[in-house]
Amino acid sequence: MKKRGKGIACMVYPVGGTSYANPGSAFVKVNQDGTAVVLTGATDVGQGSTTVLAQIAAEELGIDYRAVTMICSDTERTPYDYGSVASRVTYIVGNAVKSAAGQAKRVLLEAAAEVLGVGHEGLETSDGWVRVKGFPERKMRVSEAAKRAIGVNGRPPTGSASFNPVTTLLDPETGHGKPYGSYVFATQVAEVEVDTETGEVRVLRIAAAHDCGKAINPMLAEGQVEGGICMGLGFALMEEMVLEQGRVKNDQFIDYMLPTVLDVPEIKVTIVEEREPTGPFGAKGIGEPSLLPTAPAILNAIYDAAGVRIRELPATPSKILAALKVGLARKDEG
Amino acid sequence: MTGFTVVGKRLPRYDGLLQVTGKATYGVDVSRPGMLHAKILRSPWPHAKVLRVDASAASRMPGVEAVVTAADVPRNRFGFTHLDQPVLADDKVRYRGDAMAAVAASTPDQAEEALQAIAVDYEPLPAVFDPLEAMKPEAPKLYGDSNVATRVTIQLGDLEAGWKEADEILEETFRTQMVEHCHLEPHAALAEVDERGVVTVYSSVQRPFLIASDLSSVLQVPMNRVRVVATAIGGGFGGKNELTMEPVACLLAMKTRKPVKVVYTREEEFQATTVRHPYILTYRSGLKKDGTIVARQVNIISDAGAYVSWGGWTLSKAAIHAAGPYNIPNIKIEGVLVYSNNSVGGAMRGFGVPQVAFAYECHTDTLAAAVGLDPVEFRLKNLLRDGGTMPTGQVLDRVTVIDTMRAAINAVDWKEVAGRP
Numbered sequence: 113m114k115k116r117g118k119g120i121a122c123m124v125y126p127v128g129g130t131s132y133a134n135p136g137s138a139f140v141k142v143n144q145d146g147t148a149v150v151l152t153g154a155t156d157v158g159q160g161s162t163t164v165l166a167q168i169a170a171e172e173l174g175i176d177y178r179a180v181t182m183i184c185s186d187t188e189r190t191p192y193d194y195g196s197v198a199s200r201v202t203y204i205v206g207n208a209v210k211s212a213a214g215q216a217k218r219v220l221l222e223a224a225a226e227v228l229g230v231g232h233e234g235l236e237t238s239d240g241w242v243r244v245k246g247f248p249e250r251k252m253r254v255s256e257a258a259k260r261a262i263g264v265n266g267r268p269p270t271g272s273a274s275f276n277p278v279t280t281l282l283d284p285e286t287g288h289g290k291p292y293g294s295y296v297f298a299t300q301v302a303e304v305e306v307d308t309e310t311g312e313v314r315v316l317r318i319a320a321a322h323d324c325g326k327a328i329n330p331m332l333a334e335g336q337v338e339g340g341i342c343m344g345l346g347f348a349l350m351e352e353m354v355l356e357q358g359r360v361k362n363d364q365f366i367d368y369m370l371p372t373v374l375d376v377p378e379i380k381v382t383i384v385e386e387r388e389p390t391g392p393f394g395a396k397g398i399g400e401p402s403l404l405p406t407a408p409a410i411l412n413a414i415y416d417a418a419g420v421r422i423r424e425l426p427a428t429p430s431k432i433l434a435a436l437k438v439g440l441a442r443k444d445e446g
Numbered sequence: 447m448t449g450f451t452v453v454g455k456r457l458p459r460y461d462g463l464l465q466v467t468g469k470a471t472y473g474v475d476v477s478r479p480g481m482l483h484a485k486i487l488r489s490p491w492p493h494a495k496v497l498r499v500d501a502s503a504a505s506r507m508p509g510v511e512a513v514v515t516a517a518d519v520p521r522n523r524f525g526f527t528h529l530d531q532p533v534l535a536d537d538k539v540r541y542r543g544d545a546m547a548a549v550a551a552s553t554p555d556q557a558e559e560a561l562q563a564i565a566v567d568y569e570p571l572p573a574v575f576d577p578l579e580a581m582k583p584e585a586p587k588l589y590g591d592s593n594v595a596t597r598v599t600i601q602l603g604d605l606e607a608g609w610k611e612a613d614e615i616l617e618e619t620f621r622t623q624m625v626e627h628c629h630l631e632p633h634a635a636l637a638e639v640d641e642r643g644v645v646t647v648y649s650s651v652q653r654p655f656l657i658a659s660d661l662s663s664v665l666q667v668p669m670n671r672v673r674v675v676a677t678a679i680g681g682g683f684g685g686k687n688e689l690t691m692e693p694v695a696c697l698l699a700m701k702t703r704k705p706v707k708v709v710y711t712r713e714e715e716f717q718a719t720t721v722r723h724p725y726i727l728t729y730r731s732g733l734k735k736d737g738t739i740v741a742r743q744v745n746i747i748s749d750a751g752a753y754v755s756w757g758g759w760t761l762s763k764a765a766i767h768a769a770g771p772y773n774i775p776n777i778k779i780e781g782v783l784v785y786s787n788n789s790v791g792g793a794m795r796g797f798g799v800p801q802v803a804f805a806y807e808c809h810t811d812t813l814a815a816a817v818g819l820d821p822v823e824f825r826l827k828n829l830l831r832d833g834g835t836m837p838t839g840q841v842l843d844r845v846t847v848i849d850t851m852r853a854a855i856n857a858v859d860w861k862e863v864a865g866r867p
Contacts, residue, residue: 121807124771157682185676187658195653287600288839297847321853331456358492363716408807
């Protein structure tokens with residue numbers, strides 16, 4: 113018999129490394145034609161951090177995204193970064209990039225101010241133009257401002273900045289302290305179908321709602337959640353290294369089960385954008401939290417569907433069948 | 447702040463075109479004319495004394511240009527909280543992934559064949575594979591006189607008072623398994639000594655600056671003479687957060703003055719790289735009749751495997767979040783990290799928290815059922831709100847967990863289950 117059920121799971125997760133300093137840094141320079149180069153130690157592991165950092169630089173400088181060149185993760189040629197870990201790059205390196213771009217922009221605005229006849233604080237940039245606030249027709253190109261800054265004022269527009277979240281160490285006795293600068297929250301609901309004859313579980317749907325602060329690139333944020341759910345599904349139902357006397361017996365994908373496209377359910381992602389005042393344009397992070405609620409939501413759905421509580425991952429068909437048998441035996445006794 | 451022109455836009459990936467046209471250079475793609483290929487010999491024993499390593503025959507094999515053993519590593523230990531892990535095993539091996547020696551040869555096959563010619567004498571030692579067994583006084587020890595690598599405790603409020611206040615106390619034990627990161631791209635690195643004499647490593651790593659400082663330490667070369675460049679990376683998930691083949695690639699490149707490439711096989715990925723720590727989690731919670739959680743005790747046992755690696759920090763992050771996103775006034779969380787002769791637990795997406803989240807959210811449903819509340823109603827009663835406190839005493843603001851719960855249940859119609867009788 114096939115039985116369906118729903119399960120829910122919530123979570124809280126921090127942005128950034130625990131307690132100890134985990135800074136990121138960036139250098140920014142603007143060329144005479146209004147294009148820019150960002151140098152940072154931040155490393156794109158496929159999650160899209162280079163894209164997000166380029167968007168942050170472009171927004172702050174007021175230039176096109178495609179006008180930004182990213183030079184990343186070279187310990188000799190880019191400034192320090194702690195690493196692409198702890199869901200920290202958007203928040204921490206994003207802040208460093210925004211500050212460095214802000215410094216370069218200040219040089220541009222000061223050059224433009226001389227031409228536009230207002231103080232630099234009366235100017236703003238977007239779409240490659242410097243404009244007088246409230247008088248958008250009074251404008252000059254970012255490229256003209258850059259040429260003037262370099263060629264007339266002798267001040268090339270550059271910036272250099274770092275960011276480190278405000279944290280404290282934990283008291284060794286009580287564990288008390290402020291280990292993180294910011295937190296994100298999420299909930300996922302899973303709907304499953306349990307075959308009570310075979311113990312097999314099919315995940316039908318997952319609805320995921322994640323607060324990641326302002327989503328710098330919603331497509332990438334959704335991609336993180338979808339990927340995390342696939343990983344969480346594997347953790348819940350199939351992945352397990354089997355060791356015998358310390359030797360990994362299933363060291364191939366033929367006998368180490370990963371979810372495939374056939375296992376991935378319909379996924380509905382909702383991004384809840386609670387702006388973080390200390391984040392770049394209100395952004396926080398999303399990389400790791402994406403997978404946290406998936407396994408418990410699936411396990412709770414299995415319980416809802418079939419009445420069995422599996423407490424050891426992964427919830428394989430044999431564990432589910434064994435639990436169903438115990439349940440039936442209890443009913444017979446009753 | 448409104449009116450963004452770039453932020454909030456679904457822009458194409460910065461590196462997307464290179465990736466979809468096959469032009470992105472991943473770690474496995476880095477290549478140099480005349481480069482050598484290196485392979486690494488692994489321990490056949492989970493726990494043994496190393497009596498002798500003799501690579502003289504291997505170094506005379508066809509195509510072999512250099513062999514390195516522990517004796518070639520200037521400072522043969524690394525680690526983040528515990529300096530316990532050797533680049534190449536010296537006094538002992540502590541798990542089957544321990545590296546014994548590395549060979550650089552003209553082809554990968556020649557390097558692999560030469561590994562078979564390295565003679566190592568071992569004296570097998572009793573081994574331990576279960577963290578509960580490993581904590582017993584009579585268990586074989588990996589180091590010194592205890593297998594307990596570290597402990598963590600976090601307390602909030604008064605747990606004893608919490609138990610007294612409770613109408614009902616429920617306890618459950620959960621276990622999570624060992625899993626691999628399974629990034630599609632295996633670990634891969636190419637090391638070369640450039641024209642300035644700078645040792646340069648191109649590697650698919652998530653933390654190039656940590657790799658550079660650790661390389662500087664194990665090679666005893668100043669940081670301005672070691673350069674790490676992260677290549678395009680085919681997935682990391684925390685599995686590319688520490689030294690793997692980079693030290694031997696550098697040592698072989700420094701010895702031969704030729705570029706040296708190392709690519710792990712999938713078998714090596716499973717046997718010799720870090721994994722997600724298996725946890726044993728005991729949750730005990732005190733409830734009022736109305737469903738309010740008044741006390742929670744959590745006990746976490748983490749299997750470190752043979753080296754601490756990120757195990758201490760992982761356990762700490764797990765403990766900080768072990769109570770879940772709930773407003774519980776009286777909490778005690780204790781964790782212990784235990785050495786065993788299993789694979790080494792490291793960093794993996796979620797850093798200890800997926801294990802505790804599985805346990806606390808299954809436990810939440812058990813508690814809800816005990817007081818006859820729907821899982822959503824029970825959560826609404828207990829979830830953190832603005833001004834809520836984490837077990838660390840940190841007070842949170844802009845707490846959106848209830849907003850996310852409303853969004854998720856609205857997306858699926860929580861009450862309606864198709865096909866449910």
